[in-house]
Amino acid sequence: MTADTTTSYAALRPSAVSALAGELRLACMRISRRVRYESTDLIAPHHFSVMCRLEESPRTPGELAEIERVSAPSMTRTVAGLVELGYVERTPGTTDKRQVFVALTDDARKVLKETRRKRDAWMSVRVGHLDPEEQAVLLRASEILTKVANE
């Protein structure tokens, strides 16, 4: 395997940047839609999203509402739904007794894993069909897109 690291490129003109941005945006949105469509049976989108926020550590409903940009009452409802499904547990705060801490259950971690597996499976099949050169391009692209998304 060889790789040419000295190749140089000219900066794109503004009109070319716009065209690229438009194409790239559409492609990302189409893929996103297809992937979501493959895995909406196990768990509702807003439940999935909140569960992802709880993976690292428990959080309060207030924190979750702010992160997810929904109102506090909406998050109360969402958390109540997750409790009913057995995916989170609520623990009263110790130092500040007004607070509540919401934490994932083991069941939730299984569902998260399975949902991600389904989503990745769709993508893996398609990426696996590509030429090695195309795979190499996407490898670099995924790094750049991640950087862009986190900007």
Added chain:
Amino acid sequence: MTADTTTSYAALRPSAVSALAGELRLACMRISRRVRYESTDLIAPHHFSVMCRLEESPRTPGELAEIERVSAPSMTRTVAGLVELGYVERTPGTTDKRQVFVALTDDARKVLKETRRKRDAWMSVRVGHLDPEEQAVLLRASEILTKVANE
């Protein structure tokens, strides 16, 4: 500007394909979420989606329901909302009098244009900040991703 077209790459191993697929999927979904967040003020997602389907030609509620994968009554509601907003017009069918044809108004075309402009603007700024080499990678990637999404 030079470009090396003879560089060769080894096919990725299955585990590397999975890793790439996962990263790429996440990156696309994050970008999609950010872009949508930038342009949800002008029009609701399901309205936007239906309006896009009507750009080429008018359609019946039944066709729209099937394309959008929602129930017929839901589409009746959505179309009613779009009529109220002044974005579509309903015309009774001539040959089959049970049918109804839904068509975009000029106002709708303006809103579609503006919404796309907003979405592309977010992406353009970020793509414009990248190195020429990174832009070149994304140019190739957008072609590949479009192919993948349409598969």
Added chain:
DNA sequence: TATTGTTATACTCTATAACTATA
């Protein structure tokens, strides 16, 4: 009798306003 579209009704997710408990 089958099909196109609508209306009736109910469930979910969202929001704002009002309330309880604690700081």
Added chain:
DNA sequence: TATAGTTATAGAGTATAACAATA
């Protein structure tokens, strides 16, 4: 008095079931 969270209530969007008009 301010804050964390919940409850009360209402507004969208979705669905299934039942209905009207037409084929």
